[in-house]
Amino acid sequence: MDSDALDCAVIGGGPGGLTAALYLARYNRNFALFDGGDSRAAWISESHNLPLFTQGIAGPEILRRQREHVQAYGGTIIEGEAKTLSKANSSFTIEFQRKDGRTSRLNARFIVLATGVVDIPPRIPNVKEAVKRGLIRYCPICDGYEARGRKVGVIGVGNRGLGEAVFIARTYCSDVTLLSFHEPLVLSDQELQTAKEHGISIIREPIQALALEGRAVDARASGTGRDYRFDVMYSALGVRYRSGLATALGAQSDEAGALKVDDHSQTTVPGLYAAGDVTQGLNQIVVAMGQAARAATHIHNRL
Helix, strand or coil: CCCCCCCEEEECCCCHHHHHHHHHCCCCCCEEEEEEECCCHHHHCCCCCCCCCCCCCCHHHCCCCCHHHHCCCCCCCEEEEEEEEEEEEEEEEEEEEECCCEEEEEEEEEEECCCCEECCCCCCCCHHHHCCCEEEEEHHHHHHHHHCCCCCEEEEECCCHHHHHHHHHHHHCCCEEEEEECCCCCCCCCHHHHHCCCCCCCCCCCCCEEECCCEEEEECCCCCCCEEECCCEEEEEEEECCCCHCCCCCCCECCCCCCCCCCCCCCCCEEEEECCCEECCCCHHHHHHHHHHHHHHHHHHCC
């Protein structure tokens, strides 16, 4: 075993990775966290379902406070992106690129991968501003409460998005419409019945473009050119799992790319743990934090 190896390397600077780093710091472990600077949490305009923050808290503020908390215990945060991950015997090697472009390597006995996912955004000008204003949203579990009683559109491709539309309709809103980007919306008889049971409107003709109109979102149909206006548009276009570092080592994932982990948040590769949205399950900050705490504690006990 490499005597100069870190106890653990945490890859990913979002809420999950920063929680793992906090626990490792308080366990007096020799670790480093690699932060590529593109956490999904940075897109959150304001979260109201994170415990303790009754008035809501913005994603960038969550990250700032978490980083400050880790650094208060002397935790090392490296501004850089992990490019490759390899394993020899019982040690991992991380090759990473720093913000200034330099490439470096570090060895670690254990890894916590908290790289998350990337939302596939709807094709709309200034999508980041639309998300910030709450006109385009990705997670009805996170902020469906704030959309209650409003006119909501859910846009996917083909028949994708029905599950999200049902969740919103049965929980928050009575005016929900399902749409499809660039492909006709085709549902089976059973899916149509499900939509009908929940009062979900269906627009079968494909939507060619979305546009912001004041405090609303316009969806323009391809064939008729008709515009449909919504107070809020939820994107159900899917995500890309950033699990490649793990799967390259043979870690098992589902068909979408979400990593499979055990009760200690360990992947099928011994010593490689994963936490947060990159794993199977509910994509929520509090879930990522819990998985990260579990992983860091198991690693500490093994060390």
